[in-house]
Amino acid sequence: MGKIAERLTDLVGNTPLMRLNQFKETEAVNANLIAKLESFNPLGSVKDRIALAMVEDAERKGLLHAGSVIIEPTSGNTGIGLAFVASIKKYRLLLTMPETMSLERRNLLKALGAELVLTPGTEGMKGAIAKALQLQTELADAIILQQFENLANPSIHYHATGEEIWRDTDGKVDIFVSGVGTGGTVSGTGKRLKELNPNIKVVAVEPADSAVLSGGAPGSHKIQGIGAGFIPATYNASVIDQVIPVSNDDAIRTSRKLAASEGLLVGISSGAALYAA
Template sequence: MKSYPTIEDIIGSTPLVRLQRLPGDVGEPRGNVILAKLEGHNPAGSVKDRAALSMILQAEARGDIRPGDTLIEATSGNTGIALAMAAAVRGYRMVLIMPDNSTQERCAAMTAYGAELILTPSQGGGMEYARDLALRMQSEGKGKVLDQFSNADNPRAHYETTGPEIWTQTEGGITHFVSAMGTTGTIMGVGSYLRERNPAVRIIGAQPAEGAHIPGIRKWPEAYQPSIYDPAGVDAFEPITQEQAETMARRLAAEEGIFGGISSAGAAVAALRVAAEVRDATIVFIVCDRGDRYLSSGVFN
């Protein structure tokens, strides 16, 4: 009998495409190529599919969880959707805790996969409160928290898959890697792999400018800093304003045909800034999800 892939088997191996119009004078005239890694092509629509499956599979392998158990996670969106998908495939009950200012599309996607959704007041602590609640529920015996913020299987997924893909797709020519910073799993895992292959590769993190509230880009209070994050793994940071990210999201769609989310656009802004400062560079940035899960926010109106 012919063997066919499952949903799990098609996570990863996402396309890497060249920006054609947006770079302008900072692109070909300077010898630069700017490449977008299209993580929205994953089955649940984001880069978080990789980490979600990794965290579940590795926990299973250690005997920490088994099908039928209840998993709990605090999320701002993409990890929750990815975990809901992976939990459905692997046979777990999924409880997701999320601030109530998340878009309708993200909430609907989670419940479509069968997850139970707990919304917390965005003005009463936001993600920090959601993380605390998840841990409290675990201490009360209500389920197991995978904890994307401290779980080494999060960056491990990107060290083992995303990083090698980018290295292969650029034939080892990548000079700069740019990523939004949320849990920091992507930038930690990919950056670690790329630096092992070539220590000269520069790792650039997109962070929110003062007052910006960009889904997927965070600057955590010290007490909530993800423990998987190592400051030594990032060479430079680019502050991204709300207006810059939202404008770039519209431009990516209208000028490049890349319909990505707001944090993806923030990474694009950072990548173009890098291009303006260098020559003969191969710059890769992560388009971490799809823009259709932000339609109700009005960003694309």
């Protein structure tokens, strides 16, 4: 009976690897391309990992307990991950986000039990962050998990994602490529892989229109999920061997090519990572 999960959070992680053989042939790539399918996480993204990790880290530290309120400014997959974790662990969850977020995203979060606080779209995520900080002062026993600063974020990738890749490839990794949003995935995974083999190269991917990791200026772009416009505290530059900026068009085009060649429906940020690879 050990293979039967007791709760959905038990199914986070241990996502499969897949060789992109048909994409490789179509694009005449002279390398073995292997994708880690984070869409196999319960709510469909890599952010399920950090959502669970940040909540359980706060519980261990005594910052979260029965009756606590979780607040997070997020308009992306971290919010979805936190919503399902909070529903299972019975925490009240308040998500602040710009009013410009799609109705579909809002309805999904509400279905998972999250309470949404919408901020003026003209203020962007800065407005959502300010509102979260305000709510924290107004509500008793409230905590902001702060995915861009929380070290439980890169830590879970160090202890889990990196180990999974090493195990499932039998240590046959030459280059690890990842997009940078919070920087947790590339930093934590990259650090662990380099400890296991110092010759592994770690490549960070960012939007060409907001190439702050490359020393450029922040700007608007279409690659949702990466390119926050600043360098997060959870990004460890010492682990990175190369940063590759990718254009909107190249990211979109590559995600469509992957769907056509492998049947994998991925987001634009995955298209950016694959283009860089």
